[in-house]
Amino acid sequence: MSASISSSNISAAEEILTAGLQKAADKNVGMACSFSVEDLVVIDLLRNIAPQVTIFAIDTGRLHEETYGVAEALLQKYGLNIDWYLPQTEALQQLEREKGLFSFRESLENRHECCHIRKVEPLGRALAGRTGWITGQRRAQSTTRNGLEGIEVDEAHGGIIKINPLIDWDDERVWTYATDHRLPVNRLHSQGYPSIGCAPCTRAIKPGEDTRAGRWWWENPENKECGLHRR
Ligand code: SF4
Secondary structure, eight states, X not given: OOTTSOHHHHHHHHHHHHHHHHHTTTSSEEEEOOOOHHHHHHHHHHHHXXXXXXXXXXXXXXXXXXXXXXXXXXXXXXXXXXXXXXXXXXXXXXXXXXXXXXXGGTOHHHHHHHHIIIIIHHHHHHHTTOSEEEOOOOGGGOGGGTTOOSEEEEGGGTTEEEEOTTTTOOHHHHHHHHHHTTOOOOGGGGGTXXXXXXXXXXXOOOTTSOTTTTBSTTSOGGGOOOSTTOO
16 A cells, blocks of 8 residues: 555545444445546445445436446446436436437536436435435535535435545545555546546546536536535
């Protein structure tokens, strides 16, 4: 293990996970996986301290092939079956028939509509009946995440517990852990994609750009969330 990812860094994340799970009564807690490198770190930590936690993911229908490849690699590495949630067929058919396949580029309202149908509504179903959920979010990822706490009460999802164990990790810590533990990171990361979402709404970034500059790059930075993490 390298010096930059000391055991105390890992302990802090494990302590947040353990305390968060206790606060959620350790019942029916799910981990939301978008197959980011952060999510892979959290999944690896969970394998050791809370393997009972369900790992779920949302298949928006617009993910990169490389992202599906990560899901397959997790199956190979851990025997991990993902609990997939898909958009409602009727809502998706109506959207595509009425507005086409790229309406999200036309306005913020249209983008939110697409994110709601493809992500937010399925997330609501994924969280229904849960006492808590776990994410790989970090404060350093963007201006929209400055106010994150390690353990939060998620009022937007019925007051369940939201656990963000990597809250204070920086890029170096995340990547050192991923390398040390040979995590099956998305190949797009090495092609200039630090943050990966749906294929048509994600681009590679240029040197010096913010790590989330490639997400919905045509919008202002304060809008760069999809509604999954309302605060
Ligand atoms: S990220 Fe883009 S394609 Fe994916 S749900 Fe949001 S608007 Fe739609």
